[in-house]
Amino acid sequence: MADPGGEQRAALLAAASLFPVPDGAKFSYGTAGFRAEGSTMAPAVCRAGIVAALRSVKLGGAAVGLVITASHNPVGDNGVKIVDADGGMMSQAWEPFSDALANAPTPDALLQLVLQFAKDEGITLGEGHSAQVLLARDTRPTGEYLLDVATKGINAIVGSVALDMGILTTPQLHWMVRNKNRGLKSSEEDYFTQITESFRHLLELTPDDKGGDKLMEKLIVDGANGIGGLKLEEIKPKLARLDIVVRNSGKEGEGILNERCGADFVQKEKVHPLGFAPNDVGVRCASFDGDADRLVYFRITSPSSTTIDLVDGDKILSLFVLFIREQLDIVNGKDSQDNQALPTRFGVVQTAYANGASTEFLKNLGLEVVFTSTGVKYLHKKALEYDIGIYFEANGHGTVLFADEFVSRLESLASELSSKAAGSPQHQAALRLLATTQLINQAVGDALSGMLLVEAVLQHKRWTLQNWCDIYTDLPSKQLKVKVKDRASIVTTDAERKVCQPSGLQELIDREVANYSQGRCFVRPSGTEDVVRVYAEASTVEAADSLAKSVAQLVERILG
Numbered sequence: 041m042a043d044p045g046g047e048q049r050a051a052l053l054a055a056a057s058l059f060p061v062p063d064g065a066k067f068s069y070g071t072a073g074f075r076a077e078g079s080t081m082a083p084a085v086c087r088a089g090i091v092a093a094l095r096s097v098k099l100g101g102a103a104v105g106l107v108i109t110a111s112h113n114p115v116g117d118n119g120v121k122i123v124d125a126d127g128g129m130m131s132q133a134w135e136p137f138s139d140a141l142a143n144a145p146t147p148d149a150l151l152q153l154v155l156q157f158a159k160d161e162g163i164t165l166g167e168g169h170s171a172q173v174l175l176a177r178d179t180r181p182t183g184e185y186l187l188d189v190a191t192k193g194i195n196a197i198v199g200s201v202a203l204d205m206g207i208l209t210t211p212q213l214h215w216m217v218r219n220k221n222r223g224l225k226s227s228e229e230d231y232f233t234q235i236t237e238s239f240r241h242l243l244e245l246t247p248d249d250k251g252g253d254k255l256m257e258k259l260i261v262d263g264a265n266g267i268g269g270l271k272l273e274e275i276k277p278k279l280a281r282l283d284i285v286v287r288n289s290g291k292e293g294e295g296i297l298n299e300r301c302g303a304d305f306v307q308k309e310k311v312h313p314l315g316f317a318p319n320d321v322g323v324r325c326a327s328f329d330g331d332a333d334r335l336v337y338f339r340i341t342s343p344s345s346t347t348i349d350l351v352d353g354d355k356i357l358s359l360f361v362l363f364i365r366e367q368l369d370i371v372n373g374k375d376s377q378d379n380q381a382l383p384t385r386f387g388v389v390q391t392a393y394a395n396g397a398s399t400e401f402l403k404n405l406g407l408e409v410v411f412t413s414t415g416v417k418y419l420h421k422k423a424l425e426y427d428i429g430i431y432f433e434a435n436g437h438g439t440v441l442f443a444d445e446f447v448s449r450l451e452s453l454a455s456e457l458s459s460k461a462a463g464s465p466q467h468q469a470a471l472r473l474l475a476t477t478q479l480i481n482q483a484v485g486d487a488l489s490g491m492l493l494v495e496a497v498l499q500h501k502r503w504t505l506q507n508w509c510d511i512y513t514d515l516p517s518k519q520l521k522v523k524v525k526d527r528a529s530i531v532t533t534d535a536e537r538k539v540c541q542p543s544g545l546q547e548l549i550d551r552e553v554a555n556y557s558q559g560r561c562f563v564r565p566s567g568t569e570d571v572v573r574v575y576a577e578a579s580t581v582e583a584a585d586s587l588a589k590s591v592a593q594l595v596e597r598i599l600g
């Protein structure tokens with residue numbers, strides 16, 4: 041590779057010198073980017089900027105994204121996620137280089153890493169390329185400073201352009217990158233127009249032979265005191281038929297980001313968020329996480345307690361599966377299996393955290409359910425293998441992917457039906473599927489667009505939250521976190537459902553599980569927090585709690 045020249049070398053050395061890695065600091069790209077206490081993040085963020093710019097150079101100048109956020113973590117944390125040109129998470133093949141660069145101990149070490157990586161990847165540095173990185177941040181106090189740090193990192197790759205898209209939800213930035221690289225409109229206004237218009241269109245396609253209008257019932261949304269609440273307030277006027285009340289909206293002074301609120305808190309603690317009160321009992325509620333890429337629903341069950349009926353990612357996935365399957369059955373004429381109008385390879389992707397009852401429900405529908413490790417990057421990649429791939433983590437990360445080839449077949453069918461059978465049930469079902477491809481954010485899980493698809497499907501089915509809760513009954517489950525010396529000493533396999541290191545631990549877990557009816561338990565190192573996570577489920581709450589506790593004690597005793 042031609043020497044990149046003095047300007048490029050100097051730019052990299054200068055950036056590395058601006059934000060040196062403190063002795064003892066260790067950054068790991070983890071489940072969803074680099075993440076730590078906000079004031080310590082500058083070195084990793086600067087280097088992530090360099091990686092993002094290199095990624096764009098590698099992809100011939102295609103737009104790449106970089107979001108400054110720490111999602112569901114406490115407000116004092118911050119982090120950085122890199123968005124690949126397809127709108128998904130950065131290719132996993134680039135994570136080892138990202139880790140090495142984030143931990144490069146000296147400016148010269150960083151320079152050598154970049155030069156060697158550029159050579160290995162066939163990247164020509166110096167003049168003559170048009171790398172561009174779209175930037176965004178959430179509402180965290182360290183966000184503005186870290187966005188400037190990221191810009192310095194991006195500009196350390198000579199010729200790169202950093203485009204600040206503002207304060208956005210993480211899925212908005214993913215959507216912008218995906219659309220920009222597909223030559224589609226990609227502003228925030230375009231995003232709002234697409235989701236609100238396709239939502240309205242889906243409502244217009246609701247069969248009017250079903251009584252009642254569930255949409256007019258109030259929906260209370262917990263915005264986690266984050267960016268999702270602010271954006272929902274912004275588009276509320278365009279959602280005329282929804283009676284939405286936003287709590288923890290993110291407005292100045294209303295509350296602290298993710299503090300006893302937000303989808304992660306609600307899903308893990310199974311209690312209602314701050315700001316909700318006894319007179320909200322029985323109302324349909326939704327909760328976003330701090331960067332609005334997670335969604336769960338819930339209902340407060342009693343005026344005298346904080347307990348809730350949780351409708352988690354597994355149930356959101358199941359609702360979408362039922363709706364999409366119904367439309368496919370109508371399009372294909374449920375009885376005629378041969379020469380289907382729209383043959384579809386339909387896949388469902390879960391992780392070990394999926395409640396056993398949800399997996400059983402989906403398999404009983406005759407669906408292919410596959411498992412991957414935790415983390416959107418793994419589920420998303422697997423879902424791309426299908427014509428329609430639906431993935432959700434129990435915590436509310438998830439979306440629906442439609443392959444381009446499938447969408448063009450669907451568009452042709454809809455066009456054919458509009459001339460030969462306009463308004464027929466088959467035509468309506470094809471149009472519903474098309475509207476769904478526009479409403480759901482196919483770049484990444486999106487609390488805003490996901491909530492609108494849930495509301496449209498509930499309206500379509502004229503379902504109450506009770507109907508939705510009743511599709512299956514979760515097995516009681518419990519999650520615990522265990523602080524250990526080195527969480528990386530736990531190595532898992534089989535989509536994190538089994539431990540292969542340290543040896544002997546899995547046998548001890550299996551022995552504990554055998555004591556419980558419908559028992560299941562697994563442990564894995566967190567990729568976002570310095571803990572080992574324990575998940576247990578069993579036939580009763582007491583049993584699930586006891587199984588989780590006994591396995592957590594095992595982990596503490598062996599790795600503590």
Ligand SMILES: CC(=O)N[C@H]1[C@@H](OP(=O)(O)O)O[C@H](CO)[C@@H](O)[C@@H]1O
Binds near residue numbers: 112437565566568573
């Ligand atoms: C049990 C759990 O909720 N794990 C979360 C959490 O990852 P961990 O690696 O478990 O810390 O954060 C990830 C990023 O938000 C999310 O994808 C994942 O589902």
Ligand SMILES: [Mg+2]
Binds near residue numbers: 112330334
């Ligand atoms: Mg998040």
